[in-house]
Amino acid sequence: MxxxxxxxxxxxxxxxxxxxxxxxxxxxxxxxxxxxxxxxxxxxxxxxxxxxxxxxxxxxxxxxxxxxxxxxxxxxxxxxxxxxxxxxxxxxxxxxxxxxxxxxxxxxxxxxxxxxxxxxxxxxxxxxxxxxxxxxxxxxxxxxxxxxxxxxxxxxxxxxxxxxxxxxxxxxxxxxxxxxxxxxxxxxxxxxxxxxxxGAEAKQAAALAEKEAYDVLVVGGGPAGAAAAIYAARKGIRTGVVAERFGGQVSDTMAIENFISVKATDGPKLVAGLEQHVLDYDVDLMKTQKAVRVEKKDLIEVELENGAVLKSKTIVLATGARWREMNVPGEQEYKNKGVAYCPHCDGPLFKGKKTAVIGGGNSGIEAAIDLAGLVEHVTVLEFSDTLRADDVLVKKAKSLPNVTIITEAQTTEVLGNEEHVTGLQYTDRKTGESQTLELAGIFVQIGLVPNSEFLKDTIELTERGEVVIDSHGRTSMEGVFAAGDVTNVPYKQIIISMGAGATAALGAFDHLIRN
The missing domain is CATH 3.40.30.80 (Glutaredoxin)
Structure with missing residues (x-):
């Protein structure tokens, strides 16, 4: 063994x-x-x-x-x-x-x-x-x-x-x-x-409410948040991190091969290293806490879901993003009953069964390739008339005998028998005809949505809900900075988020010494 x-x-x-x-x-x-x-x-x-x-x-x-x-x-x-x-x-x-x-x-x-x-x-x-x-x-x-x-x-x-x-x-x-x-x-x-x-939630809320104000409070614990916390703490200022889930989307990433100087690693390992590095400094790390409001008063206040309010002189927003959903009938009803978002995790449960992957980008085609070794058949459905994935991935997927790729396909409904998924319907955008696929699993791989709903009507957002920042990480609210996938940076990559987190923390420190 x-x-x-x-x-x-x-x-x-x-x-x-x-x-x-x-x-x-x-x-x-x-x-x-x-x-x-x-x-x-x-x-x-x-x-x-x-x-x-x-x-x-x-x-x-x-x-x-x-x-x-x-x-x-x-x-x-x-x-x-x-x-x-x-x-x-x-x-x-x-x-x-x-x-x-x-x-x-x-x-x-x-x-x-x-x-x-x-x-x-x-x-x-x-x-x-x-x-x-x-x-x-x-x-x-x-x-x-x-x-x-x-x-x-x-x-x-x-x-x-x-x-x-x-x-x-x-x-x-x-x-x-x-x-x-x-x-x-x-x-x-x-x-x-x-x-x-x-009784845990009430105890935590009471303890959080008693905390002294921070110089920099980072909201979010992904790569951007971790980098911001480290750069702020190294300045010797009072630093806190409040995060619903430390690690964020990186925790769900299996293979990481483009993190410079590290040939290959995986998400959980990288997240563990990030947390340990943050804790090597004098950082107050508050996990499993979700922010629901940011408001500027004498200090900037961050209200948490449990009712506690944290105060800080500056804020770095690094709440990241989450998997984008299809928003079609049946998706919510059959989540974890055949509708899944992590092929690495849930793929083995569909061994020998027919599945579909929604999305023709890198993540979608990679999912199809991974699943092909486990399941009976994989059908990739892409809304556009072309695949967005790298050519090397597309060639690999097309070479597999149990992978079918359909472009110009708009998923319209998830079908099931009240217990689990039995298929899906899609519209052929070339002909307008409705088609039905019989299958047991649907893996959704269509990108990310920024976790910024709690900032609506408070901080300037793009039409896609991304926080608008300048070259220093500044947002439209004085003293509030942002970094990572929640912002309007053009590329959503771990290494870019880390750099943006460092920039936001330095921007916050510069704001502190000038004000």
């Missing part, structure tokens, strides 16, 4: 186990069970002094399944499937935390977990190619490790298709709590705790 390099690295990590742990594997004798048993044995051999292994053959319940916990205690962290791919890190962290190695989560979050007084049984359906799933798995695993009233089970949907069908899981990560659907998509530990801890 593990090559020599992985064994060496894992063996080094496992030396950090403080207290003995036990691994239990439930096997039903099939090939996947044997793989999981072999993985467990290899792990055990790397630290036999602190890790013990037992195997239960022909168990009742899910199999294959690996359970991890302190020795002589009931295990509360489970992996139904083989936790490799993106989930290997989740397994390593579970082993370390079960053995007493401390988590790097904020102390207040760790205490909040320990204070939970409700029975919580989390089940997280994942695919091993999903780069958003580990965040959720690791969050609930930590909760289960620290609180005896919490259990957490990762479930590989590809190995348990009947469960996926019975629970109508059509997008990952899909989280169930005590048997009921709890959440869909990437969620942070903070977000999960806020949902299960009923």
């Amino acid at each position: 593990l090559d020599a390099n992985m064994k060496q690295q894992l063996g080094t990590y496992l030396q950090n186990i403080v207290s003995p742990i036990a691994i239990t594997v439930s096997s039903n004798g099939n090939a996947k069970s044997e793989e999981l048993v072999e993985l467990a044995r290899e792990i055990t051999e790397l630290n036999q002094a602190k890790i013990s292994l037992s195997v239960t053959e022909n168990p009742q319940g899910r199999a294959p399944q690996m359970s991890v916990g302190p020795k002589d205690s009931q295990a509360r962290v489970h992996f139904a499937g083989i936790p490799m791919g993106h989930e290997f890190t989740s397994l390593v962290l579970a082993l370390l935390q079960a053995g007493g190695h401390p988590s790097k989560a904020a102390p207040e979050l760790l205490q909040q977990i320990k204070d939970l007084d409700t029975e919580l049984n989390f089940e997280v359906y994942i695919s091993l190619s999903c780069h958003n799933c580990p965040d959720v798995v690791q969050a609930v695993n930590l909760m289960a490790t620290l609180n005896p009233k919490v259990t957490a089970t990762m479930i590989d949907g590809g190995l348990f298709p009947q469960e996926v069908e019975d629970r109508k899981v059509m997008g990952v990560p899909a989280v169930f709590l005590n048997g009921e659907h709890f959440g869909q998509g990437r969620m942070t530990l903070d977000e999960i705790l806020n949902k299960v801890d009923t």
Whole structure:
């Protein structure tokens, strides 16, 4: 299972186990069970002094399944499937935390977990190619490790298709709590705790309202926001960052190969580095907080969704953008029931089925190429008469036997049977005729929408909703600067957003010293 390099690295990590742990594997004798048993044995051999292994053959319940916990205690962290791919890190962290190695989560979050007084049984359906799933798995695993009233089970949907069908899981990560659907998509530990801890929001609002005014308050935690925070903090001024989701769209990006000096990386890894770099400075980072209003008074006020108001001498708006939706009948009804926006995450759930990709830009054609290796057939629908993707991608897509490209196609409706997608309708713009495609999944890849609705009638926006800025990042409101994908910069790229964030922070600092 593990090559020599992985064994060496894992063996080094496992030396950090403080207290003995036990691994239990439930096997039903099939090939996947044997793989999981072999993985467990290899792990055990790397630290036999602190890790013990037992195997239960022909168990009742899910199999294959690996359970991890302190020795002589009931295990509360489970992996139904083989936790490799993106989930290997989740397994390593579970082993370390079960053995007493401390988590790097904020102390207040760790205490909040320990204070939970409700029975919580989390089940997280994942695919091993999903780069958003580990965040959720690791969050609930930590909760289960620290609180005896919490259990957490990762479930590989590809190995348990009947469960996926019975629970109508059509997008990952899909989280169930005590048997009921709890959440869909990437969620942070903070977000999960806020949902299960009923008094958390009020406590947070009260604490936020008591904060002193900032010199620079950055609204948004993507590449632009992180760069702005770092450049502001390096000036020695009071800096805060308030973000609904630290990392933003980058967290959903799988392959990044155009970040200068870094040959290749991925979104989650880059986001982790951004957060650590921000926290290396004296920056007040406030996550899972959404801004709903900006108003200039004596100071500039930012009102949050929970009612708290933060004040600052200057503001840098870096709220980024989100996936553009088709805005056709059936799209909202069948979100996560066949309508998806992340082919890397949800593609494996449509193995052997017919799918469509909406959009003929780079992201759409890349999605079609990725899906072609998994699904029965991919139909790409492009509104224009030509594809906007790079020629090399178009040639690759056209070379694949199970990819069909249709141009001048306007999607008009998502079809379904009330439980999941069954097809879509589109209009042939050349003939005006309506056409129907039978399929199980629709992946929407038609660009981005700026997260600027809360700024309407307050700050000058373009017709597309982008914040208008000048060469210094200044907006139409004095003391308010902006950067990144929420603005009218012509190119939406990570490296451009970072540069724009630095520019906005320097512009804010210049404003402070001149006023």
